[in-house]
Amino acid sequence: xxxMAVVLGILLSVTAPMHGQELDVRAELMRRGAPPDxxxxxxxxxxxxxxxxxxxxxxxxxxxxxxxxRRHVPSERVLVALEGLMGAFRAGRxxxxxxxxxxxxxxxxxSAGLALARGMTREQIADVxxxxxxxxxxxxxxxxxxxxxxxxxxxxxxxxxxxDAFRDGSPPEHMLELPSVIANLIxxxxxxxxxxxxxxxxxxxxxxxxxGIGPPGNGVGRPPGVPPGRGPPNLNDLPGKAKGQGKNSSA
Amino acid sequence: xxxxxxxxxxxxxxxxxxxxxPESADERRILDQLNRALSHxxxxxxxxxxxxxxxVMAVVAAPQSTHRSLWRWFFAPVDVRVRPxxxxxxxxxxxxxxxxVVPRVLPRGPGGTDLSSQSVLVQFELRAPAAQSVSLAGSxxxxxxxxxxxxxTPESDRWRVTIPLRPxxxxxxxxxxxxxxxxxxxxxxxxxxxxxxxxxxIMVGPRGVARL
Numbered sequence: 251x252x253x254m255a256v257v258l259g260i261l262l263s264v265t266a267p268m269h270g271q272e273l274d275v276r277a278e279l280m281r282r283g284a285p286p287d288x289x290x291x292x293x294x295x296x297x298x299x300x301x302x303x304x305x306x307x308x309x310x311x312x313x314x315x316x317x318x319x320r321r322h323v324p325s326e327r328v329l330v331a332l333e334g335l336m337g338a339f340r341a342g343r344x345x346x347x348x349x350x351x352x353x354x355x356x357x358x359x360x361s362a363g364l365a366l367a368r369g370m371t372r373e374q375i376a377d378v379x380x381x382x383x384x385x386x387x388x389x390x391x392x393x394x395x396x397x398x399x400x401x402x403x404x405x406x407x408x409x410x411x412x413x414d415a416f417r418d419g420s421p422p423e424h425m426l427e428l429p430s431v432i433a434n435l436i437x438x439x440x441x442x443x444x445x446x447x448x449x450x451x452x453x454x455x456x457x458x459x460x461x462g463i464g465p466p467g468n469g470v471g472r473p474p475g476v477p478p479g480r481g482p483p484n485l486n487d488l489p490g491k492a493k494g495q496g497k498n499s500s501a
Numbered sequence: 502x503x504x505x506x507x508x509x510x511x512x513x514x515x516x517x518x519x520x521x522x523p524e525s526a527d528e529r530r531i532l533d534q535l536n537r538a539l540s541h542x543x544x545x546x547x548x549x550x551x552x553x554x555x556x557v558m559a560v561v562a563a564p565q566s567t568h569r570s571l572w573r574w575f576f577a578p579v580d581v582r583v584r585p586x587x588x589x590x591x592x593x594x595x596x597x598x599x600x601x602v603v604p605r606v607l608p609r610g611p612g613g614t615d616l617s618s619q620s621v622l623v624q625f626e627l628r629a630p631a632a633q634s635v636s637l638a639g640s641x642x643x644x645x646x647x648x649x650x651x652x653x654t655p656e657s658d659r660w661r662v663t664i665p666l667r668p669x670x671x672x673x674x675x676x677x678x679x680x681x682x683x684x685x686x687x688x689x690x691x692x693x694x695x696x697x698x699x700x701x702x703i704m705v706g707p708r709g710v711a712r713l
Contacts, residue, residue, distance in 0.1 A: 278643070311640055316696060318644040319682060323696040331695035368692065393670050397704045400690035426668050427706035429689045 275310035284317050288325045295332050304339040305360040338363040342375075346385075349376035357389035365396035374409045381413035387422045391415075397429050401436075407446035411455055431455055620665035621709050625675075627651065627685065630658035632677045639673025639700075641666055646676045668707050672700040 276293035280286065292313040299306040312335055316328030342363030346354035349372075354362070362375050370392075378395055382388035391412045398408035415425045435445055435456060448456050512528045514520030522529055629635050637649040641664075651660035660675075672692065675683040684691055688701035689710075703710055 311643065312695065315640075315644040315694070318638060318646050319694075319696060319698070321680065322682065322698065327696055334695060390669075394704065397670055397689065397702060400692050400702055402690070423668055423707040426704055427708065429704035430706055430710050433689050 275313055278310075278314065279317055282314075282317060285325075288317075288328075291329055292332065295329070295336065299336055299339070302336075302340075303356075303359075304336055304343070305356045305363075308339075308360055309335060335363075338367045341366050345372045345375045346379060348372060349379040351379060351385055351388075355385055355389070358385050358392070361389040361392035361396070365392045365399075368396045368399050370396055370399060370405050370409070374405055377409050378412055381416040383416065387416070390422055390425060394425050394428055398432060401429060401432050402442050403432060403449075404446050407449040411449045414449070414454060428455060620667050621705060621707065622663050623666045623703070623705055623710050624661060624663040625651065625673075625685065626659055626661045626687065627675050627683070628657075628659050629675075629677055629683075632660065634678055635660040636676045636679075637662055637664070637673060638676050638682075639671055641671050641673070646679060651675070666705045668705050670702060670704050672702050674700060 275296050276289045279289040279292060284292075292310075296306045296310050296313070299309045309332055313328060313332055316323050316325075316331060320328075339359050340363075342361070342365070343354055343359045345362050345366060346358045351358060358379070362379075365375055366372070374395070375392060378391045379385075379388045382391050395405070395408045395412045398411065399405045403411075411428055412425060415428070432442075432445060432455070436442065440456065445456060448454065508516075508528055508531070509523055509525065511520055512523040512525075512532060515522055515532060516535070523532070625637055627635055635651040635653075636647050637651060638644045638646045642648050649662055649664060651662040653660050672694070673685070673688075675685060677683055682698070684699055685701040685703075688703050690702045691699040692702050694700040
């Protein structure tokens with residue numbers, strides 16, 4: 251009997267963090283001054299997402315974002331947005347299943363859902379998933395493709411650029427540099443249509459990944475041209491671009 | 502089946518060596534047969550000599566190395582008595598540990614991408630001449646509006662901060678004077694935030710980020 255109690259104690263100590271994980275968002279919202287009923291409704295949605303196998307941490311993070319923007323976003327709108335995000339994740343899960351991943355991991359569900367929300371089609375999502383060596387790499391590829399699309403690159407070209415990177419066998423993390431490369435090209439005056447045409451005609455991204463980023467091994471994420479203490483810079487600090495150009499002011 | 506009559510107490514005592522021979526001729530005959538069989542058994546019995554005892558005691562008394570003892574202990578079969586209910590609970594606990602601990606151990610990057618790459622430093626900059634304070638809020642800090650303040654550069658009206666970020670996609674905004682949420686004009690893109698406004702987006706690569 252004592253042994254059973256010990257095992258049950260271990261079980262409770264293990265399950266408590268899981269329960270707490272779902273309640274973390276409620277506690278965090280309360281800590282930030284959110285009313286209990288709002289925090290409760292958010293926690294219910296996060297718990298429902300968790301039970302449904304959806305990326306519940308992303309839902310929780312979106313709730314924190316909504317509460318942070320409360321001066322501009324009413325609470326009801328936050329809850330509607332959370333339900334909309336859950337719907338996007340469900341659609342992403344369906345798209346991943348249609349592409350052949352019977353039990354897509356959260357990372358794929360999240361990336362596919364956001365890609366759909368940003369205008370990619372299910373067929374384009376399937377293209378990326380099929381080209382990726384693993385589901386985890388597919389998640390990264392989908393994130394990059396949707397990010398390129400958000401930059402203004404047409405989705406077909408974005409998917410082609412990602413799939414070409416997969417087929418080239420380059421390290422998957424290098425693919426994350428594609429948005430920086432595109433940003434660099436745009437800053438140098440290359441029209442986005444030319445970038446898309448180059449990709450779709452099989453000539454790849456002009457310059458390829460790494461253009462304007464600098465060689466590796468130059469400190470922790472520190473591109474060349476950046477003195478120690480300043481950290482990795484924006485485009486104006488990169489070689490081939492005169493300082494001060496392309497800076498837009500804001501505020 | 503032929504049943505023998507049991508031996509008399511005198512015959513039992515004689516067998517034990519503490520009495521004289523029984524008077525019954527039948528019993529004496531049986532005892533003679535038993536004695537012959539016993540003699541035959543003793544003649545053919547091979548009793549180990551004292552050298553065998555010495556060898557056995559030498560092995561038992563010899564000190565064994567710790568490694569060898571552990572090795573034997575590790576592979577020796579052990580009888581374990583476990584209640585099925587206990588085994589079930591322990592199994593569930595093990596599954597929960599694997600399900601909860603393993604995902605936490607594996608780093609998960611933003612944008613739903615699992616990456617093991619270490620963080621890279623990324624600089625954020627905003628020109629805000631009239632601002633009294635500028636901070637950075639995004640998916641990397643739980644959208645906390647005050648946890649990452651920018652510093653005004655002494656030579657200009659620009660505000661800057663450099664923070665470590667994991668490779669992957671990050672959404673963020675600047676917060677001016679704790680009230681105004683402002684997009685980053687140098688971000689890779691601006692995306693719908695789901696609340697009717699926009700978030701800035703950067704994709705951080707393993708070697709940093711270049712922006713507009």
